[in-house]
Every structure is written in C-alpha cells, then in structure tokens.
Amino acid sequence: MKDHYFLSQPHQPFFVLGFVNALLSMFIFMLLFKGILISEILPRDYHAYSLLYLMFTPAFLAFIFTTYPRFSATPPIEKVVYLTILTPFVVGSLLVLLGITLFSTLMSMGMVITLIGHLLAVNILRKIYNATTMSDKHDLFWILIAMALGGLSHLLFVIGYLWAIPGLIGFAIQVGVYLYLFLLAFSVAQRMVPFFSHCTVERDPNLLKTMAILLAGRVVLETIHPHLSFIADFALMYLVGLHLISWNLPFPNPNPLLWILHLALFWVPIGFGIAGLSNVIAIFTQSNMLFLDIHLLVLGFVFTILIGFGTRVTLGHSGNAMVADRWTTILFYWTQVVVISRMMTSVITALGWNFLFWFDITITVWMVLFGIWASRFFGVLIFGKKLKG
DSSP: TOOOGGGTTTHHEEEEEEHHHHHHHHHHHHHHHSSSSOOSHHHHHHHHHIIIIIIIIHHHHHHHHHHHHHTTTTTOOOOOHHHHHHHHHHHHHHHHHHHHSSOOHHHHHHHHHHHHHHHHHHHHHHHHHHOOSSSSSSHHHHHHHHHHHHHHHHHHHHHHHHTTTHHHHHHHIIIIIIIIIIHHHHHHHHHHHHHHOOOOOOOTTTTTHHHHHHHHHHHHHHHHSSSTTTHHHHHHHHHHHHHHHHHTTOOOSOHHHHHHHHHHHHHHHHHHHHHHHHHHHHHHHHHOOHHHHHHHHIIIIIIHHHHHHHHHHHHHHTTSSSOHHHHHHHHHHHHHHHHOOOOOOHHHHHHHHHHHHHHHHHHHHHHHHHHHHHHHHHHHHOOOOOOOO
C-alpha cells in the first residue's frame, strides 16, 4: 500500500478524506438536528466542528500541501511527512464519527487526535516558511497565519467541548470561520485566481492585513453582542468589492474552470453585504436568520472555490485535460443550488414558516453534489483514472 498511486501526491488522500467526511458529517448532522440520533454534543456544535475541521481542513490541506512549497520555491513535501499528518486526521475523523453514535469518550479522543494532526500541519508550513530564501513572503505569511489561527480555533473548540464551556465553543467557531477558513481561502484566491485568469493585477500589500483586522473586529463585535458585527460586514463588503472591480476579472467567462472561481470571489462582497443587512434586521426585529451570515460566506465563497480549486488540482495533477466537461460544468452550477437552497432556509425561518422542508432540500443537494463529485473524480484521485468527455 505504501507505493500505491493513491498516496503518491498529498492532494489525493486529503481530498478523498475531506469529501467523504462532507457526506458522512452532513448525514449525521441531519439525524442529530431531527432528534433521530441523540448525542451529548449539540447539533450546531457538531455541524460546525465536522465541517471546519473534518471536511474543510483536510480538503484545503490537499491544495496547500501541493501549492505552498511551489509558492515558496522549496522541495515538495515528502510522502512520509504528509502521511504523518494524514494519519491523525483519518483516525480522528473515524473516532469522532463513531463517538457520535456510540461513546462520547471516543468523540473526545477523536477531536484531540485530529487537533494534533492540525497542529502538525501548521508546523510543517512554518518550517517551509522559515526555509524559503524568497524575498517576497507576503502570501506565504498570510496563509501560515490563517492556518495557525485555524489551529488556535481548533484548540479552543476542543477545550470548550471537554470542559463544557459553551461560550468558548461559540468564540472558537467565530475565529474558525472568519480568521481561519475565510482568511485562508481568500489568501490563496487573491493570488491564484488573477493568475489563472491571466489578469495583470496591481497587488495591494495592505489588503490582507486590512482584511485580517476587519475580520478580527467582526469576531470581537459578535462576541460583545450578537449581530453587532454588521459594522465590519459592510466594511468588508466595500473593501473586497472595490478590489474585485479593480482586478477586472474576465467574467462572464466561457471556461467553467475560471468562471466558478470568479463566481466564488463575487460571493464575498455579496455575502458580507447580505450578512450586514440580515444582522441589522435581526437587531431590530429579533428574527431568527439561522446563521445566514456565516452560511452565505462559507457556502458562497469557501465551498464554491473549494470545488473549483479541488477540481482543477485533481485534473491538472493526474494527466487529464484541464477542461471542464459536461458533468463537471453541471457540478459547478449545482454548487449554486446548494448556496441558494441554504439561503432560502434562512429566509423561510426568518418569516416564521416551517423550514424543515427546505432544510431537507439543502441537505439533499449538498449530498448529491459530493456524491456525484466523488463518483466522477475519486477514480482519478485513487487510481489515476483517465476521464472521457
């Protein structure tokens, strides 16, 4: 098994793990939310943990472990190193999934083991950052900072869960979503999407620093009082929107492998704008938006760009043509069905209507997307399959 194609490049096992967890975690969340499955962990907390650290973290490590050495002009990460990181993620994921249905002790053990893998991954990136002789470390720095903040949020979540501190769990989720997941995805996207699009962009050296400050401010505001974060939401909408306009991305674009990435970026100002508006409405009406602000950003931007990057890396590193065929294009459109269906769930909840029907639709379209993506690309990742149009 040591020399199997599946383990020959870091993106292959990490993508498979992340996408398998995307299917299993969402299914278990549905059972918890409906009361079909009973566990000590709250459905909301399980939902956040499983997506942040069992699904998105392995999936983004798949991309970062491939590209970070290239960004830094250092040798590729050795197999023994990335397999050392993969092992605790696999074992931890399995124990968390078993613990949710069997014994809570298993879930606690799984969280701690996964956390160890996460911190080891941060340390690998730190060593690469320190080893590079490149003078321009700007993007490397912010990717490393975002990953480190992800490790911190993971640590805070585990402490909050083990010692039953709900406030700490909530804070960890806020840090995990905005200062980890979003900052990491945007740090990569602001470098790679203009490059893929052949756009000459005058880089603003203060963009990521300003964004990090505003994101930290958002977390603080939300901690002070729920929905007060609308102030930072509108500032982030303006900041990112202004830069996207100046980038002049060629959208709409006939190439699906490009327009899916452009679409994800456009969701950033749109998502922050709607988040700010929904938080203002929630303050004055006390309506329950069912975390619309978080979901629009995570699904509209992070999830959409993950599918775009994941597909591109899978094709480009397997000898397949860098072309989105009919099925791949349909999958790209389907990502937006996931986003819109989740937005409708929040709107229906805010109106006081029964949202369970839309909740089921959202879960279904999510699982359909990952199921079809897996059936299309797992053969490529595991066996090096050559796709036919």
